[in-house]
Amino acid sequence: MTRRLPRKDVVVVGLGWTGSILSYELCRAGLDVVAIERGPWRDTASDFNIGTAPDELRYAIRHELFLQPAQDTVTARNTPDQRALPIRTWGSFLPGNGVGGAGVHWNGHTWRFLPTDHNLRTHLISRYGESFLPENSLIQDWPMTYDELEPYHDQFEKVAGISGKAGNIKGTIQEGGNPFEGWRENEYPTPPLTMGYAQQLFIDGARKLGLHPFPKPSANLSVPYTNSYGVRMAPCTYCGFCERFGCANYSKASPQTCVLPVLVRQPGFEARTRCEVVKVELSADRKRATGVTYVDADGQMWEQPADIVLLCGYQFWNVRLMLISGIGTPYDPRTGEGVVGRNYCYQTSSGVTAFFDNVNFNNFAGAGSLGANLDDYNGDVFDHGPHGFVGGGGISNAVTNARPILFHPTPPGTPSWGSAWKREVKNWTNRVTSVGSQGSSYPYRDCFLDLDPTYKDRLGRPLLRMTFDYKPNEIRMAKFMADRCEEIARAMGASRIVRNDRGPGWSVVPYQTTHNTGGAVMGTDPGTSALNRYLQSWDVHNVFVFGASAFPQNAGYNPTGMVGALAYWGAAAIRDRYLANPGPLV
Amino acid sequence: MSARIIGRAGMRLAALLGVLLLAAPASAAPDDFERIERGRYLATVGDCVACHRGPNGPYGGGTALETPFGNIYPPNITPDRVTGIGAWSADDFWNAMHNGVRPDGAHLYPGFPYPNFTKVTRADSDAIFAFLQTLPPVNAPRRPTELPFPLNIRFAMFGWNMLFFSPGEFVPDPGKPAEWNRGAYLVEGLGHCGACHTAKNFLGADSGTSLGGGMVQGWTAPALTSDSRTGLGAWSVEEVMEFLRTGRNVRSAASGIMAEAVEHSTHAFTESDLRAIAVYLKSLPGDGADAPAPVAASDPTMRQGAAIYADGCQACHRGDGQGVEGIFSRLAGNQIAQQAEPAGLIRMVLAGSRAAATDAAPTAPAMPPFGWRLSDEEVAAVTTFVRNSWGNAGPAVTAADVAAQRGRLAGR
Numbered sequence: 001m002t003r004r005l006p007r008k009d010v011v012v013v014g015l016g017w018t019g020s021i022l023s024y025e026l027c028r029a030g031l032d033v034v035a036i037e038r039g040p041w042r043d044t045a046s047d048f049n050i051g052t053a054p055d056e057l058r059y060a061i062r063h064e065l066f067l068q069p070a071q072d073t074v075t076a077r078n079t080p081d082q083r084a085l086p087i088r089t090w091g092s093f094l095p096g097n098g099v100g101g102a103g104v105h106w107n108g109h110t111w112r113f114l115p116t117d118h119n120l121r122t123h124l125i126s127r128y129g130e131s132f133l134p135e136n137s138l139i140q141d142w143p144m145t146y147d148e149l150e151p152y153h154d155q156f157e158k159v160a161g162i163s164g165k166a167g168n169i170k171g172t173i174q175e176g177g178n179p180f181e182g183w184r185e186n187e188y189p190t191p192p193l194t195m196g197y198a199q200q201l202f203i204d205g206a207r208k209l210g211l212h213p214f215p216k217p218s219a220n221l222s223v224p225y226t227n228s229y230g231v232r233m234a235p236c237t238y239c240g241f242c243e244r245f246g247c248a249n250y251s252k253a254s255p256q257t258c259v260l261p262v263l264v265r266q267p268g269f270e271a272r273t274r275c276e277v278v279k280v281e282l283s284a285d286r287k288r289a290t291g292v293t294y295v296d297a298d299g300q301m302w303e304q305p306a307d308i309v310l311l312c313g314y315q316f317w318n319v320r321l322m323l324i325s326g327i328g329t330p331y332d333p334r335t336g337e338g339v340v341g342r343n344y345c346y347q348t349s350s351g352v353t354a355f356f357d358n359v360n361f362n363n364f365a366g367a368g369s370l371g372a373n374l375d376d377y378n379g380d381v382f383d384h385g386p387h388g389f390v391g392g393g394g395i396s397n398a399v400t401n402a403r404p405i406l407f408h409p410t411p412p413g414t415p416s417w418g419s420a421w422k423r424e425v426k427n428w429t430n431r432v433t434s435v436g437s438q439g440s441s442y443p444y445r446d447c448f449l450d451l452d453p454t455y456k457d458r459l460g461r462p463l464l465r466m467t468f469d470y471k472p473n474e475i476r477m478a479k480f481m482a483d484r485c486e487e488i489a490r491a492m493g494a495s496r497i498v499r500n501d502r503g504p505g506w507s508v509v510p511y512q513t514t515h516n517t518g519g520a521v522m523g524t525d526p527g528t529s530a531l532n533r534y535l536q537s538w539d540v541h542n543v544f545v546f547g548a549s550a551f552p553q554n555a556g557y558n559p560t561g562m563v564g565a566l567a568y569w570g571a572a573a574i575r576d577r578y579l580a581n582p583g584p585l586v
Numbered sequence: 587m588s589a590r591i592i593g594r595a596g597m598r599l600a601a602l603l604g605v606l607l608l609a610a611p612a613s614a615a616p617d618d619f620e621r622i623e624r625g626r627y628l629a630t631v632g633d634c635v636a637c638h639r640g641p642n643g644p645y646g647g648g649t650a651l652e653t654p655f656g657n658i659y660p661p662n663i664t665p666d667r668v669t670g671i672g673a674w675s676a677d678d679f680w681n682a683m684h685n686g687v688r689p690d691g692a693h694l695y696p697g698f699p700y701p702n703f704t705k706v707t708r709a710d711s712d713a714i715f716a717f718l719q720t721l722p723p724v725n726a727p728r729r730p731t732e733l734p735f736p737l738n739i740r741f742a743m744f745g746w747n748m749l750f751f752s753p754g755e756f757v758p759d760p761g762k763p764a765e766w767n768r769g770a771y772l773v774e775g776l777g778h779c780g781a782c783h784t785a786k787n788f789l790g791a792d793s794g795t796s797l798g799g800g801m802v803q804g805w806t807a808p809a810l811t812s813d814s815r816t817g818l819g820a821w822s823v824e825e826v827m828e829f830l831r832t833g834r835n836v837r838s839a840a841s842g843i844m845a846e847a848v849e850h851s852t853h854a855f856t857e858s859d860l861r862a863i864a865v866y867l868k869s870l871p872g873d874g875a876d877a878p879a880p881v882a883a884s885d886p887t888m889r890q891g892a893a894i895y896a897d898g899c900q901a902c903h904r905g906d907g908q909g910v911e912g913i914f915s916r917l918a919g920n921q922i923a924q925q926a927e928p929a930g931l932i933r934m935v936l937a938g939s940r941a942a943a944t945d946a947a948p949t950a951p952a953m954p955p956f957g958w959r960l961s962d963e964e965v966a967a968v969t970t971f972v973r974n975s976w977g978n979a980g981p982a983v984t985a986a987d988v989a990a991q992r993g994r995l996a997g998r
Contacts, residue, residue: 045940045952050901051959224910232912232949237901249901250913250951261948 002293002301008034009268011292011306013277013321016101017560018546018567019312020255020263021159024229025571026308027266029579034304035269035312036294038276039067039098044256048246056403060244065105066090067097074316075452076508078469080333086455086463092507093514094244095314099273100255102314102514103560107243107368107400108219108252110162111557112153112565114379115146115182120553123380124390134390134473138343138443140552143524143533146182149565152572154185156564160253161225161233164188164217178214180375193222193236198361198433199372202397205491211376216396217561218369219253229262240401242368252368272296278459280309280325282540289327289543295459307582308542308574311520315549319449319519320464327540328520328530331448333467339530339538341450343443343518344468345554348393350478350502351436351485354494355411360430363402371398377484378556379440389476393439393556395485397492402429411496435489436500437481440556441517444471449519469506478502515559517551524586532586534573535566541584544570618716625717628710631859632703632776633851634718638663642726645718651697652803654790655737658697659729666723679715680708685753686743693743695731696751696790705756705775750791765858769866772859773797773810782807782843795873799925804994805842806930808921813872815924815979826864830855833942836911838920841934841953845942853944880979881970887982891971894964898956899972907976913951918976923969928983931969932991935960957995962988 009031012019023033042048042065058064067073067090075084096102116123121139124132133139166187167177192215195203199215206213220236227233236251250257263269274297281290281303291305311318322328322340331342373396375381384390401407408425409432415421452465470478482499489497523529526538535550537543546567548559577585629635637660640648647662665672671679678689686700687693694700706714736742756775758767773779780792782802787793799809799816809817818826821837828835830852833845840848855863881888896905903909907918917923922930933939936957943950960968962985969988973980 045950045954049938049952049954051898051954051956224912226912230946230948232947232951234902234910234913234951239901248954250949257949261943261950265943265945265948 002303004303007305008032010308011304012310012312014313015099015271017103017255017564020259021567022310022312022571023269024259024263027268029575032268035271036275036277037099037273041273042099044250048248050248053246053248054241056405061405067095072457074464074466075455076466078506080446080467084452084465087508091509092512093516103254104246105244106560109369109558110217110219110561112182112561113555113557116380117555118142118146136445138445140523142552143522149569152565152568155568158189158228159258160219161189161221161227162217162219163190163192163222165192165215167214178375179212180381190221190223190225193218193367193370195372196399198399199397201492202372205488206374208491211374213372213374216369216371216373220367220369221251227258231258231261233257236367238365238367240364240366243400280321289540311545315516315547316464318545318547318549322520323451324461327537327543333446333448341448341519343521343552344447344449345441345443345517347513347515347554348439348441348474348478348502350482351434351500352489353434353498354489355428355496356431357495361433363399363430366399366401368400371396387480389473391440391442391477393437393481395437397433397435412498435485437485438556439477439481441554443553470502470504475502517548517554520545520549521552522550534585535570536585546570621713622717622720625713628714629717630851630854633847635850642724645721646724646726647728648726653697656733658695658731661728662724662726663718664721664724665719666725669725669727670723672723676712676715680711683711693740699778699781701751702775702778704753707755765862765865769862772863773866783810797870798873801927801929804933806922806925808925810867811870811872815877816921817872818867820919823864823868826867827860830860832946833944834912834947838915839941841939841941848942877979878981880974881982887967887970891967894968895971917972923972924978924980928969928987929991932988935965935969936992937995
């Protein structure tokens with residue numbers, strides 16, 4: 001039997017980056033906020049203890065910080081005519097779980113998108129003509145410009161303390177930064193991390209080729225920092241335990257290190273952990289949410305009435321909750337009608353592994369976002385006319401770690417076990433690096449999310465079904481990027497280069513990236529978007545949906561910087577406009 | 587929130603007065619507002635909740651107060667007439683504060699720091715009482731103490747008082763500035779700093795240098811005197827103030843029981859009271875003891891300790907022992923590291939500790955426990971290293987010292 005709880009002003013579903021930011025901003029506006037999180041409470045002091053945090057077996061192999069597939073998973077297929085099967089062991093991506101969400105186990109690459117990524121469709125058509133767009137693509141403009149979002153990027157970067165070097169301050173190009181980035185009001189809050197030897201070779205090699213390398217903007221902080229909320233962070237120790245790990249040194253920006261210390265001091269805030277929201281409840285006319293229903297760790301069902309419902313889960317779960325709750329019209333790939341589940345995108349990576357003679361990279365001294373980048377081939381920075389594809393990617397050399405279980409690079413032809421393998425691992429561990437491209441992923445009519453007709457979760461709800469494959473445009477782009485990576489690796493002095501190309505047939509098995517985007521995208525047209533420009537549901541005005549699920553398509557960047565900026569953008573809209581006059585903001 | 591409590595309590599009191607036609611012990615009449623608010627502040631300065639909190643709220647009592655002799659359960663001090671102090675008069679309260687005696691004539695245990703509170707003025711005592719009488723009454727009977735015979739006989743405290751206690755309000759020193767006198771009044775009286783920071787004899791009474799440092803519940807309460815190695819000699823007035831206000835400063839972070847004191851009490855002190863306390867503490871002389879000669883870096887224990895430090899400690903505390911300002915404590919010059927008694931430092935390494943969280947410094951970083959992975963010998967080596975590096979000096983720690991502290995912690 002479902003028990004009904006006293007009303008709250010706001011219920012937040014999921015307490016990761018967006019959930020903690022929205023909770024804090026709305027508590028400060030005087031609202032009572034309850035955050036409902038299906039995973040456990042996690043705290044730096046208790047859970048990411050320096051004595052136990054760097055445990056590769058526990059965290060990287062056994063996935064302690066991730067959602068357990070037995071608790072919930074997705075089904076996947078490449079094309080609509082296939083039968084999707086459930087993912088029973090995470091591979092291609094690693095959805096987070098628990099307080100902090102993916103903000104706990106991310107690497108910390110923190111980007112803004114290019115101004116032309118915001119008006120992508122308009123820009124590409126004006127430069128190349130509509131016929132240049134890939135067949136069946138659903139490329140859309142974002143509903144806000146780069147200029148409109150700039151202050152909110154700035155706000156997020158100051159909360160997270162991002163380390164980097166600006167390339168464009170108020171229109172003036174800055175030496176050593178990214179000359180292709182959009183204008184920034186301010187320099188980064190903290191200076192870049194200290195580059196390693198491999199990054200130095202990359203920077204020198206890229207410059208020889210006439211390219212424009214710069215330090216990767218990093219949420220692993222270079223110096224001690226007190227953020228705009230008064231929370232103190234410590235400098236990164238280059239320990240190499242970022243991705244898949246919680247940071248024990250208060251050095252990686254996360255909800256734990258940046259927001260929760262002040263959020264838990266708010267009298268209007270309450271968190272309920274190990275509680276999973278099963279449905280958003282709607283009024284009889286389906287124009288308002290009345291609250292949510294959730295199940296606690298003992299299996300007891302509760303109804304939490306609220307005036308505002310914020311979906312702040314990971315991209316998959318936001319989309320599924322909308323589908324299960326009947327918020328917005330589900331996307332139908334046959335007719336192209338409907339919006340929820342539309343514009344699912346991923347990320348298209350490619351690159352090279354580069355082996356060197358006579359170097360010592362000390363790869364163990366890494367950090368999640370210790371790297372050098374260049375944007376000469378990102379987005380529409382370069383002329384795509386001769387190349388026959390759209391999109392691009394950032395190219396980088398990064399040293400995240402040389403952890404003992406998963407890092408043992410050897411050239412092709414090396415035996416995969418035995419003394420010869422051991423000898424080659426020892427030989428190459430400190431003489432290998434990579435040059436990789438993180439490429440864009442654009443939307444297509446037959447790449448989408450919907451509810452699986454067969455498989456259900458432990459609560460009897462249909463699993464989310466993914467239908468996705470890399471398309472010819474993305475495969476051509478990935479090849480072009482790998483060619484560029486190869487040129488740079490050669491300029492760095494690599495003696496042997498192994499290409500990592502991207503072909504058709506996306507596989508859920510090898511890890512690729514956790515940058516799943518779209519499915520509940522924002523836009524200016526309710527016929528092609530689930531959310532308006534304030535991340536507000538077109539259909540249910542007191543439901544706002546945060547996270548990468550709102551991206552119309554994915555750019556050649558990591559998503560968290562954009563996710564953070566959109567959270568502050570949405571928080572401002574709720575606080576300054578919605579509270580005074582609850583109703584559709586557009 | 588607080589206004590709501592006052593309002594509700596005031597209504598209850600009014601009802602009580604109407605029915606019982608009592609001469610009010612203290613009423614919440616509007617003209618008492620200032621006195622009650624002053625009492626609220628003074629109750630915070632005295633950190634009443636540190637001991638009187640419990641399952642029934644911040645003043646409802648019931649949490650064990652650990653003493654070397656056994657647990658005491660500080661009582662409910664809400665105005666409940668049966669289980670709290672609702673039937674007390676302001677005179678009764680003053681008698682408890684000033685003489686350590688309950689209205690029924692029974693002696694209080696000095697776990698209730700009446701040897702300090704006796705210095706509180708009558709006006710301040712009355713203000714605290716007036717504030718306590720505005721709290722919502724909570725029905726929470728007191729738990730009996732767990733003291734052994736003969737300490738379980740309260741009259742035994744009569745003899746203790748004969749030996750160690752002389753009642754008397756604080757007398758300002760006319761030769762000192764008002765600020766110093768205010769600081770002395772707060773430190774020696776209501777603030778009861780010496781309850782932890784003054785060493786105790788085998789009967790639990792102050793012994794040795796006042797505020798010369800003590801041990802409480804396995805924590806080091808460092809000297810508050812001007813000793814530059816074990817006390818506040820190297821701290822500026824501003825650094826003392828920042829520590830009390832925020833729980834940290836460039837040198838150190840409050841942890842253990844002091845973290846609680848900051849969170850419940852000192853963070854809320856007025857700037858003028860913080861300055862007065864700092865000025866007074868900075869005036870206290872050290873005991874003048876010479877620093878011991880540091881253990882040589884070439885000593886095998888020091889070399890073992892240096893290796894352990896490099897593996898387990900220096901990522902946060904840095905190779906030069908400077909830590910990271912505002913988050914990881916500086917070990918160079920650290921007081922807790924250099925106390926003659928190493929138990930507090932050993933506890934920190936074995937069991938870890940969490941810094942205070944305050945509005946001014948909300949991060950609350952933690953020192954993780956290492957007892958699970960370091961042997962007694964290794965803890966002795968690394969603590970000896972910390973006590974004798976970067977200009978520090980302190981007697982070497984032995985594996986037996988670590989084993990003893992490990993044994994005490996195992997009993998917690």
